[in-house]
Amino acid sequence: MSLSAASGSTKSQSDWHRRHDLPWLLLFVVPAFIIVVAVQFYPLVYSAFLSLQDWVLTESQTPKGFVGLENFVKELGDSTFQRSVRNSVLITGGALALQMTLGICLAYLTMGASWRMRAVRTLLILPMVIAPVAAGTLWRILLNSRAGLVNHLLSLLGIKGPEWLAHPDWAIVSVILLDTWQWTPFVLLVVGAAIASIPDDLLEAAAIDGASRWKTFLYVELPLLMPLLLLTLVFRMLESLLSLDSIYSLTFGGPGYSTYTLTYYIYTLGLRSFNFGAAAASSWIFMVFASLSIGLVFWYQRRDW
Template identity: 50%
Template sequence: MCLAPALLAVIALQVYPLANASLLSFREWSLTNSTEPGDFIGWANYAKVLADPVFWGAARTSLIITVCGVALQLVFGTGLAALLRKGRALHRTARAILLLPMVIAPVAAANIWRLMFNSRSGSVNAMLASVGVTGPEWLADPFWSIVAIIVVDTWQWTPFVMLVVSSAMLSIPQELVEAASVDGAGRWRAFRSVELPMLTGAFALVVTFRSLDSLLQLDTVYTLTQGGPGYSSYTLTYYLYALGLRNFEISSSAAGSWLFMIIVAVIIVMMFRLDRASREVSS
C-alpha cells in the first residue's frame, strides 16, 4: 500500500506519456490540419523522419557537440583537479570560483555568451581584435555556431568534471604516489602511471553523465543559435522541438522521439559496458 502512490506517479508521469507517444507515432496528426489524431498509418511517420536529411544532419551535429564537448571537459576538468587538489586556502578559493558556472541556469549562461559572441559588440571579438585577430561571425556561420555551442557547454560543465575527478583523487592512497617518487618518477610520470589508471571509474562516470546530458540539451542551442544559421546547428532535441512545437507535426515528432530514445538507449548500454570494463581494469 505504501508503494501505491509512488507507482501511480510513475504511471502518470512516465508510462502514460510513453504509451501515448507510441500510439501517436503510428497515426497521422498535424495541428495545421486537425486538432484530433487522424487515421492509423503504420510506420509512415518513422519512414518520413528517417528520410529527412535534417534529422541526419541534427544527429551528426549532436554527435560532434557531444564528443568534442565531453572530451574538452574531461581534459580541462582533470587538469584543474590535478592543479588544485591540495588543501591550501588559495586552492579552495579557486575551486569555489571555478564551480560558479555550473550553478548558473543554462538559459542565463547561453544569454551571457550570446552577447559575448556578438560579432560587432561582443567581448570575444573585441579581445581577438586587441591582439590583431579578426573574429568570425560566431552565430552566423555554420561552423563557428557549433564551436560556440561547444565552448558554452565546456565552460559550464568543466567544473562538474573537476568536482568528480577531485573526489576520486582523494581516494587514491598517497603511499603509491610516494613510492613512485622514491623510485625516481617525477610528478607528471607518477600522475600518468599511478594516478591516471585509478581514475578510470571516475572518467567512465563523467563520460556517461555528460554524454547523456549533452545529447539531451535544448536550452543552450535554443538560446544561442535557435538551430541556425539555416539547419546547421540543429541538434536532435532541437529538431524534435521544431518538428512538434513549431511545425506542429505531432505524430512525426512522436516518431522522432522514439527514434531518439533508441539512440540514447544504445549509448547507455555502451556506457555501462565501458564502465564495467574500466572497473575490471582498475581492479
C-alpha cells in the first residue's frame, strides 16, 4: 500500500491540505458512510439484539422479551440446524475440492495469448456471469431424472442416471455440480493470472537444470502459487457457504430438508417462519465462523509474500 503522505509535502502544503482540502474530502465520504452504517452496521447490531430475544412474528408483533442465550442453546441442539451444518460442509467441501482441481488444471491448459486460447477462456468464464437463480433453474431442467438432458446423455453411455433431485444424497451431488459448473471459472481466472505473473526465467532455469515439467510445477510453481490458492479457497468457501439463490432455484432445500444449507435454513427460519430470535441466533453462530475466515484472509493479504 503506497502511503506517500509525507513525501514532498512542505509545511505550507499540509496546512493548505488541512484548511482547504480536508473538509471537502470528509464531505465526499459522508454519503457512503451514512449508507454503510444504516444498511450494514445498524442491522448487524439489531440482529445481535434479536438473537437474545424471544420473537416469532406470527405470534406477536413485538419481541416477547429477553431470553439470554436460550435461542443459541435451542438452535445448537436443533436437528434441522445440525443437518444444515452437515449439508453445508458436504456441499462446500465437495464443490471446493472439485472446482479447485478443475480450475487449476484448466488454468494450465488455457495458458497463452493466442486467439484460440483467449476465445476458450472467454467461453469458459460464461457460467460465472449468469445469475445464480437462473443457473439453478437451468440445472433443474438438465437434471430432471426422466426427461433431463444429463440422464439422457448418461443413457447413451449405457449408464442409468440417478434420480438427481429427488434422492437426498444425489440432490447434494446436484448442488455440488451446480456450484462447480458455475464457479470453476473463478479459480481458472485467478490461478491463470497468477501463473502468467510467474517470471519465465524461473521456469527456464528449472528446465535447464533438467527438471521435468511436473517437477517444475511441484517444486517451483506450486510453492509460489500456494498463498494465492489458499486465498482463493477461502474466498470460494465463504461465497459458497453464503449462497442462497442457486439452492433456492435448484432444489428449494429439498427433498425434505436434505439440501438445506446453513444460509438456506436461516433464511427460511427468519423470512418464511418469521422466527426472528432463532434465525438471528443461528446466523450469529454462522457469523463467528465466517469472521474467523475473513480474519484469516485479511491476515494473508497483508503479509508480504
